[in-house]
Amino acid sequence: MESSFSIKDKVIVVTGAGGVLGGSISKSLSQAGARIVVLDIRQENLENQVHEIKAAGGVAVGFRCNVLEASSLEEVSKKIIEKWDRIDVLINCAGGNVPGATLSAEQTIFDMKWEDWEKVVRLNQDGTILPCLTFGKIFAQQKKGCIINISSMATYSALTRVPGYSVAKTGINIFTQWLATEMAMKFGDEIRVNAVAPGFFIGDQNRAILINPDGSLTERSKKVLAKTPMGRFGDISELNGLVQFLCSDLASFITGAIIPVDGGFSAFSGV
Numbered sequence: 001m002e003s004s005f006s007i008k009d010k011v012i013v014v015t016g017a018g019g020v021l022g023g024s025i026s027k028s029l030s031q032a033g034a035r036i037v038v039l040d041i042r043q044e045n046l047e048n049q050v051h052e053i054k055a056a057g058g059v060a061v062g063f064r065c066n067v068l069e070a071s072s073l074e075e076v077s078k079k080i081i082e083k084w085d086r087i088d089v090l091i092n093c094a095g096g097n098v099p100g101a102t103l104s105a106e107q108t109i110f111d112m113k114w115e116d117w118e119k120v121v122r123l124n125q126d127g128t129i130l131p132c133l134t135f136g137k138i139f140a141q142q143k144k145g146c147i148i149n150i151s152s153m154a155t156y157s158a159l160t161r162v163p164g165y166s167v168a169k170t171g172i173n174i175f176t177q178w179l180a181t182e183m184a185m186k187f188g189d190e191i192r193v194n195a196v197a198p199g200f201f202i203g204d205q206n207r208a209i210l211i212n213p214d215g216s217l218t219e220r221s222k223k224v225l226a227k228t229p230m231g232r233f234g235d236i237s238e239l240n241g242l243v244q245f246l247c248s249d250l251a252s253f254i255t256g257a258i259i260p261v262d263g264g265f266s267a268f269s270g271v
Contacts, residue, residue, distance in 0.1 A: 004249040008033030011084045012247065015067050015131050016094030018045025020203050020236060021150070023052075025091060028240035029247065030058030037080055037087075038062035039094075067094045067127040073134040081138070089146045089247050090135040095124040096205050101164040109163055117164045124168035129175055132193075136183065144190040148246050149176050151197035151258050156266045161209070161220075173258050180256035192255040194246050199262025200224050201234045227270050230263035 012029055016022040018040030030036045030053045038053070038060055040046040046062040053060040063079060066072040080087055100116035103109065128149050139145025153159065154166040155173050173195060180193035202210055210221045210233075217225070225231055239261050245251055246259075260266045 005245065006033065006249075007089075007244060007247045010034045010088040010247060011037065011080065011086060012089040012091065013037040013039060013080065013087055013131075013135060014091045014093055015039045015065070015127070016092075016096075017062075018042050018049050019093060019096075021198075021239070022091075022093030023049050024236045025093060025240060025243050026060070027053060027056070027058075028237070029244060030060060031056065032244055034059075034089075034247070035084065036060040039065040039067070039076060041066050041094075067092075067131050068122065070130055070134065073131055077134055077138060086142060087135060087138055087145065089148070090131060090139075091148045091243065091247075092128045092131055093150055094127045094131075095150060095168075097162060097165045098123065101162070102209070103161045103163070105161070107161075112164070120164040121168045121171075124165065125171045125175075128172050132175070132179060136179065136191075139191050140183065140187040143188045146191070146247055146251075147176075147179070147193040148243060149193070149195040151176070151195040153197060153199050153260070153262055153265055155197065155258075156260075176258060177256045184255055190252075192246075192251065194251075194254060194256070195258040196239060196242055196246070197258055197260040197262065197266070198239055199228065199234050199260065199265045201236050203236070224265070227268055228263045228265045229268050232263065234261065234263060 012034045014022050014026045017026045017038040026036050038046045038049045043064050050060045050062040063076045065076045098116055098120040101120040149172050151173055152169040154162055155170040176193055176195040183191040212218055242261055
């Protein structure tokens with residue numbers, strides 16, 4: 001008998017799957033037996049991801065998709081249904097910060113261009129909400145499904161230098177809770193919507209403000225680690241267990257939750 005933690009043969013759609021976060025999650029879920037649908041706007045990235053999953057013995061298909069265009073999402077969703085008749089899980093990994101929306105230590109919010117603010121908010125909020133609406137409609141018809149969004153530590157309290165990203169991710173939190181309520185009350189208790197809030201992981205987007213060119217920690221990094229009880233940065237793979245749990249039947253009574261994976265950062269007052 002398979003464990004209820006099993007996600008074997010579930011059809012899992014991952015947006016932004018060609019990136020570091022989406023790629024790590026996709027590979028992990030594939031190794032657990034899920035069938036992965038890799039979505040990314042970058043053709044080369046999604047092809048590489050599909051190749052790596054298949055080379056490791058997994059099952060995957062990839063589609064180029066713009067999560068900011070409803071028509072692109074609708075087209076892809078039809079192709080997935082044609083191939084596998086259903087969709088079980090949507091994981092929204094598309095998003096991230098925008099260089100122009102990240103302030104330097106010397107800048108103030110008044111130095112940020114409005115276009116960059118709009119860009120980061122649209123990328124994260126619209127890039128999560130539009131897929132939720134497209135695939136959520138399928139879940140409503142099926143009376144079953146699971147959505148996992150990506151939140152951030154930037155939503156728990158004010159983090160300097162990233163105002164647009166903080167506002168965008170905070171919007172994802174309330175949308176996650178709102179949609180969880182809507183789906184459960186109107187379409188049944190087998191549709192769940194949750195979010196994962198990663199702590200501090202060093203990646204391409206934040207490396208420059210956390211690591212100096214010589215490899216030493218920046219002052220910002222030192223402040224982050226001082227407020228992290230575990231005293232270290234996370235490894236991107238440490239998100240995978242929670243994501244698999246939320247995809248599984250073991251999480252059947254969990255919806256509307258925003259769950260931190262942060263080494264205790266959100267719990268610690270700093271004193």
